[in-house]
Amino acid sequence: MGGPAVTRWWWVRHAPVIATPGTIAGRLDLPADLSDEAAFYALAARLPAAAVWLATPLSRTRDTARRLQAAMGGVGPVEAVPGLLEQDFGAWQGRTHGELADDPAVAGFWRDPALNAPPGGESFADLARRSAEAIRILTSRHAGRDIVMVGHAGPIRAAIGLALDLTPTRMLALGVDCLHLTRLDHIADGGDGFWRVGQVNAPPC
Secondary structure, X not given: OOOOOEEEEEEEEOOOEOOOOOXXXXXOOOOEOXXXXXXXXXXXOOOOOOOEEEEOOXXXXXXXXXXXXXXXXXXXXXXXXXXXXXXXXXXXXXXXXXXXXXXXXXXXXXXXXXXXXXXXXXXXXXHHHHHHHHHHHXXXXXXXXXXXXXXXXXXXXXXXXXXXXXXXXXXXXXXXXXXXEEEEXXXXXXXXXXXXXXXXXXXXX
């Protein structure tokens, strides 16, 4: 008799965006720099051969996923998951932190960056809630499978926070770097099951 189903999430943050340093990307569809061949091959060697592949509708995650698949020797379907999009930074998207230095709304935002929303955007706490819901649905849909999710820093922080039962404020303390790997396993052991953290923000090499 087998044990409880284990659903293994392999979270990868997309390759670096091509933009002016300090640009707030948010949900803008900025291109990714896919030139670090060594990093792609090193990371691909750590990913499971048979997995469900997910990304967001933004090209920087889809292109990173396809580049990883190519490094593994083939290209397969990559499902787009809108529920795991990056935080919506509203009016600040496409602007640099330097350009916003004198914006009075910025000071108010930083008083509580987890609960406050940028003008016309969403709060990180809102992102954490929608990410948790998407993760629960996908974990149930692909129970017992390996899931490679190429995504954004915000939802990866939220996924780790869900596994560790962190508040949104504590989630923001987590580092999530481009082309780094986070491994989270969900064990379906009755009820809602439980999470086990394998690794967080591991470099590709």
